[in-house]
Amino acid sequence: MKKFKEALESGEFTITAECGPPKGTDIEEMLSHAKHLLGKVHGINVTDNQSAVVRIGSLGVCRLLSEMGHDPIFQLTCRDRNRLAIQSDLMGAHILGIKNVLCMTGDHVSAGDHKTAKPVYDFESVQLLQCVGKLNSGTDWEGNAMKGATNLYQGAVVTPESNPLEPQMLKFEKKIKAGANFFQTQAIYDMDNFKRFMDRARKHDVKVLAGILLLKNAGMANFLNKFVPGITVPQELIDKLKAAGKEGALDAGMDIAAEQVRIIKEQGLADGAHVMAIGLEDKVPDILQRAGIA
Numbered sequence: 424m425k426k427f428k429e430a431l432e433s434g435e436f437t438i439t440a441e442c443g444p445p446k447g448t449d450i451e452e453m454l455s456h457a458k459h460l461l462g463k464v465h466g467i468n469v470t471d472n473q474s475a476v477v478r479i480g481s482l483g484v485c486r487l488l489s490e491m492g493h494d495p496i497f498q499l500t501c502r503d504r505n506r507l508a509i510q511s512d513l514m515g516a517h518i519l520g521i522k523n524v525l526c527m528t529g530d531h532v533s534a535g536d537h538k539t540a541k542p543v544y545d546f547e548s549v550q551l552l553q554c555v556g557k558l559n560s561g562t563d564w565e566g567n568a569m570k571g572a573t574n575l576y577q578g579a580v581v582t583p584e585s586n587p588l589e590p591q592m593l594k595f596e597k598k599i600k601a602g603a604n605f606f607q608t609q610a611i612y613d614m615d616n617f618k619r620f621m622d623r624a625r626k627h628d629v630k631v632l633a634g635i636l637l638l639k640n641a642g643m644a645n646f647l648n649k650f651v652p653g654i655t656v657p658q659e660l661i662d663k664l665k666a667a668g669k670e671g672a673l674d675a676g677m678d679i680a681a682e683q684v685r686i687i688k689e690q691g692l693a694d695g696a697h698v699m700a701i702g703l704e705d706k707v708p709d710i711l712q713r714a715g716i717a
Contacts, residue, residue, distance in 0.1 A: 427466030437695030444479035456704035475535025500529025505545040517573040526551040552601035582609040582653035583620035610636035633693040637700040638676035681713035
């Protein structure tokens with residue numbers, strides 16, 4: 424199977440998944456889930472203290488997944504690091520053989536489990552992309568020459584269902600100018616909205632992977648609609664989850680995710696799919712099989 428960058432740049436429909444490190448040092452379940460994904464995905468994101476909740480660091484887990492045979496995507500947020508620490512981690516990623524980085528501003532600490540922590544935000548996502556570009560060119564942020572440049576394939580995130588969409592498009596274009604080679608989107612459920620976004624995104628020379636978030640039940644769908652900006656789960660999908668009942672809801676959610684991946688691929692709506700199955704990463708191969716992806 425091709426590596427992430429090779430697959431994406433060659434025009435192959437590219438699949439990525441997500442790995443959420445645990446809170447604590449017991450990594451048995453995480454590694455088990457990752458093994459299920461070997462040979463099934465081109466790249467695997469490792470989240471960086473996702474939702475501002477303390478977990479094992481992304482970089483160390485990226486290294487473990489690389490040794491397993493995966494091509495990891497190092498998620499890096501600006502919330503917890505100043506520009507010195509950010510640059511150190513990016514250089515560290517390079518020497519550890521981690522070649523992909525997803526640049527994010529990061530959820531505020533008020534969303535997590537250490538609400539009195541001091542957020543840093545020395546950079547935001549656009550500056551972080553610019554910083555990667557400088558390191559790749561052989562200088563640090565201040566323009567000082569480095570003894571060896573990085574070679575990182577940098578990406579960013581975008582929310583296609585933002586309402587209004589215009590501010591999101593402006594940020595999208597800024598990120599492209601700052602050096603983003605690829606985007607992974609926030610979860611999408613309304614394909615008409617996604618098509619409208621992609622009509623505008625296709626004007627730019629950048630790769631886009633559609634975010635597919637596995638719905639476990641109707642309660643999860645309602646929670647997303649109520650509390651997560653930029654995500655809208657149509658009532659039609661919520662009704663399908665309800666009709667499946669408690670025992671069949673997850674299976675119905677997997678069918679929904681598979682159908683979304685299938686539509687995106689068959690209609691050429693995006694360059695790939697980023698499949699997020701939080702805590703159920705071992706279900707991703709089944710979702711891909713249902714979508715008709717070998």
